[in-house]
Amino acid sequence: MKTKSWMLGLLAAACAGCVSTPMPDLQVALPSSYQQAMPHTTTAEPDADRNHWWQAFGDPRLDALEHDAMDANLDIAQA
Numbered sequence: 001m002k003t004k005s006w007m008l009g010l011l012a013a014a015c016a017g018c019v020s021t022p023m024p025d026l027q028v029a030l031p032s033s034y035q036q037a038m039p040h041t042t043t044a045e046p047d048a049d050r051n052h053w054w055q056a057f058g059d060p061r062l063d064a065l066e067h068d069a070m071d072a073n074l075d076i077a078q079a
Contacts, residue, residue, distance in 0.1 A: 054062050 054066050
């Protein structure tokens with residue numbers, strides 16, 4: 001009898017968790033235009049040196065780690 005009441009209580013708790021409440025209105029008013037200026041764009045290609053981006057940090061240890069990682073990367077060697 002105790003097992004049945006425990007299972008009934010568990011079922012009631014599980015069903016209570018499924019009760020739905022009304023959702024709030026999610027409509028957000030957007031401005032017709034923005035006052036902020038567009039960011040400055042450069043004429044250089046954005047990913048011209050994307051294969052060596054870590055060299056911008058000027059860290060020889062990071063350069064060595066990247067070099068070791070590229071040498072050990074079997075996906076590139078297999079491709």
